[in-house]
Amino acid sequence: MLHNFISTHRSEILEVCLQELRSKYPDRHDDDLIDELPAFVDEVIASLSADVEHAAKTELGLFAATMAPSHGILRKKQGFDLSRLVHDFGLVCDAISRTAVKYGEQLSAREFQIVNRCVDTGIALAVESFSEETRVHEQLQKAQDLGMLAHEIRNALSNAKVGFELIRQGQAGAHGMTADVVQRALSRIGALVADTIRAAQMVQGVVTRHDWIALDQIFTNLEQEAPVERGIRIDLEVEKDLIVDVDEHLLVSAISNLLQNAIKFTRNNETIILRASHVDGAVSIEVEDRCGGLPDGSSEDLFKPFVQKNSDGRGAGLGLAIARQAIEAHGGTLHVRNMPGTGCVFEILIPRTPHVFDQ
Numbered sequence: 001m002l003h004n005f006i007s008t009h010r011s012e013i014l015e016v017c018l019q020e021l022r023s024k025y026p027d028r029h030d031d032d033l034i035d036e037l038p039a040f041v042d043e044v045i046a047s048l049s050a051d052v053e054h055a056a057k058t059e060l061g062l063f064a065a066t067m068a069p070s071h072g073i074l075r076k077k078q079g080f081d082l083s084r085l086v087h088d089f090g091l092v093c094d095a096i097s098r099t100a101v102k103y104g105e106q107l108s109a110r111e112f113q114i115v116n117r118c119v120d121t122g123i124a125l126a127v128e129s130f131s132e133e134t135r136v137h138e139q140l141q142k143a144q145d146l147g148m149l150a151h152e153i154r155n156a157l158s159n160a161k162v163g164f165e166l167i168r169q170g171q172a173g174a175h176g177m178t179a180d181v182v183q184r185a186l187s188r189i190g191a192l193v194a195d196t197i198r199a200a201q202m203v204q205g206v207v208t209r210h211d212w213i214a215l216d217q218i219f220t221n222l223e224q225e226a227p228v229e230r231g232i233r234i235d236l237e238v239e240k241d242l243i244v245d246v247d248e249h250l251l252v253s254a255i256s257n258l259l260q261n262a263i264k265f266t267r268n269n270e271t272i273i274l275r276a277s278h279v280d281g282a283v284s285i286e287v288e289d290r291c292g293g294l295p296d297g298s299s300e301d302l303f304k305p306f307v308q309k310n311s312d313g314r315g316a317g318l319g320l321a322i323a324r325q326a327i328e329a330h331g332g333t334l335h336v337r338n339m340p341g342t343g344c345v346f347e348i349l350i351p352r353t354p355h356v357f358d359q
Contacts (some may be wrong), residue, residue, distance in 0.1 A: 001048070001052060001176050002048050002100075002105070002107055002108075002111040002115075002186075003045045003046075003048035003049040003052065005100065005103070005105045006041065006044065006045050006048070009103070010038075010042075010045075010237055011043055011100050012099055013041060013092070013095045013096055013315075014034065014038055014095075015038065015039060016095035016098060016099060017034065017037055017091050017092060017095045018030060018033060018034050020091055020095075021033040021091070022224075033040055033193070035071060035074055035075070035078075035088075036067040036068075036070060036074065037071075037088060038289060039067035039090065040068070040071070040088075040092055040118075040122060041092060041096075043066065043067060043118065043122075043259060044092070044114075044115060044118045047083050047114055047117075047118055048111060048114055048115070051110070051114055051260075056163070058211070060312055067122075067126070068121070068122040068124075068125035068126040068129070068261070069125050069126065069129035070125075070129070070131065071085070071108070071122075071125035071126050071129075072085060072125070072127060072128070072129035072130035073129050073130070073133045074204050074263050075088070075126075075130060076130050076133040076137075076223065077133070082127065082130060082131075083169050085123075085126055085127060085130050086123055086127065088126075089119045089123050089126070090119060090121045090123075092119070093115055093116065093119050096115060098163075099318055099343075100203045105301060108185055110357070116353075117222060124336075143309070146304035153189055153192055153193075156185045156186075156188040156189045156192070157185070157189060159181055159182075159184075159185040160181075160182050160186055160189070162183035163178045163179070163182035164182055166178050167182070168178060171172050176262065181350060187205060210245050210246060210247060211245070211246070211248055212243050212244075212245055213243060213244055213245075213246055213248050213249075213251065214241070215238050215242045215243065215244060215276045215283075215285070216236075216238045216240065216242065218248075218252060218255070219236045219238050219274055219276070220236070220300070221252075222252070222255060222256060222259055222274070223274070225238050226260070226263060227260055228263060229263070230268040230269070231268050231269035231270075232263055232266050232269070232271070232272060233270075233271045233272070234259075234266070234271070234272050234273075234274060235271055235272070235273050235274070236274050236275070237243070237273060237274070237275035237276075237278060238274075238275060238276040238277075239277050239278065242277070242278070242283065243274055244350055245331070246330055246350065247329075250326040250329060250330070251326065251327075251330070251350075253303040253322065253326055254322070254323040254324075254327050254334070254348065255274075255285060255323075255348070257266075257320065257322060257323040258287040258323055258346045258348075259272070260273065260335075261287075261289075261320060261346075262287050262289035262291070262346075264292035265289060266289045266290045266291055266343070267290055267291070267292060270290035271289065271290065272287065272289050272290065273286070273287075273288040274286070274287055275288070278352070279349070280351060281350050281351070281352050282332075282349045282352050283349070283350045283352060284347060284348070284349055285347070285348040285350070286344075286346065286347045287345070287346045288345045289343045289344060289345075289346075290342065290343040291343045291344060292341065292343065293338055293339060293340040293341050293342060294338045294340075294343050294344050299335075299336045299338060299344075302336060303320050303321055303324045303334070304321060320346075327348050327350065330350055330351075331350075332348060332350040332351060333348070333349045334346065334347070334348050334349075342352070
């Protein structure tokens with residue numbers, strides 16, 4: 001009987017599964033890899049045994065797959081994708097078949113049906129729990145992001161209200177430092193709203209139009225409009241007549257976010273470099289700052305919405321996320337290179353459009 005065979009060779013079957021998982025995920029711990037698969041093997045044994053005991057020859061025995069939902073949730077938390085989850089159950093079936101062949105164990109058609117029924121049911125229940133866990137996680141993340149955005153707007157609004165009240169009561173002048181506080185707070189609110197609108201566009205993959213844009217003119221406009229402060233200078237290095245085929249609004253938004261980020265973190269009396277050139281069939285746009293270098297940790301975290309690497313909490317952490325989305329909407333990439341002790345370079349690469357450049 002197959003259930004007796006699986007019980008006898010249970011450890012060997014699980015070892016076959018583990019070896020296969022190790023080959024695909026060598027950096028994972030064995031406990032994470034094997035997860036709930038021993039429980040699944042036990043449930044296959046129980047289903048086969050129950051079928052024999054009840055001699056149900058007209059219908060396949062029921063299979064509860066009580067481990068499947070928790071396996072789906074754990075795989076999600078471990079960071080595996082849905083395909084891994086589906087393959088887990090097939091892997092057990094394959095390991096049983098391979099072990100049976102090794103020892104000359106013959107599977108009856110009914111036993112084969114029951115094992116496949118176990119696999120199908122396990123997959124269905126695990127995928128359902130995996131998907132639900134994904135949905136809950138996404139809802140929680142959206143709630144957290146909205147909460148952060150509301151917090152940023154509320155703080156800026158509070159600063160504006162306090163400053164305006166002082167001016168209204170005559171305790172501060174309309175052209176002094178308090179008025180500057182109000183102006184900065186309102187600008188911050190406007191930037192947050194604009195960033196949120198752009199983020200919504202990026203989620204939908206919106207690239208409204210493409211035009212041939214001269215980068216030297218864009219750079220000049222950005223330099224003139226940049227809110228430079230603390231003795232910071234901006235140097236432009238752009239190849240003459242360098243043009244790109246892009247949505248101008250989105251590209252300007254991306255570069256502007258990078259430039260504002262550079263100004264925010266560059267040390268006093270230093271120089272920011274904004275450069276552009278042809279690189280290996282693409283157009284490279286770089287913003288090089290003098291922030292002193294990135295802190296420890298993954299530089300990719302900088303591009304996650306509402307993630308801040310600075311310790312003083314400046315900004316909502318939206319700018320870099322939106323900049324990357326805008327560039328990716330053009331089929332390009334945005335990455336950062338760290339220069340420890342000096343600063344960092346944010347580089348945009350936009351594929352070179354042959355019909356634009358080769359005429």
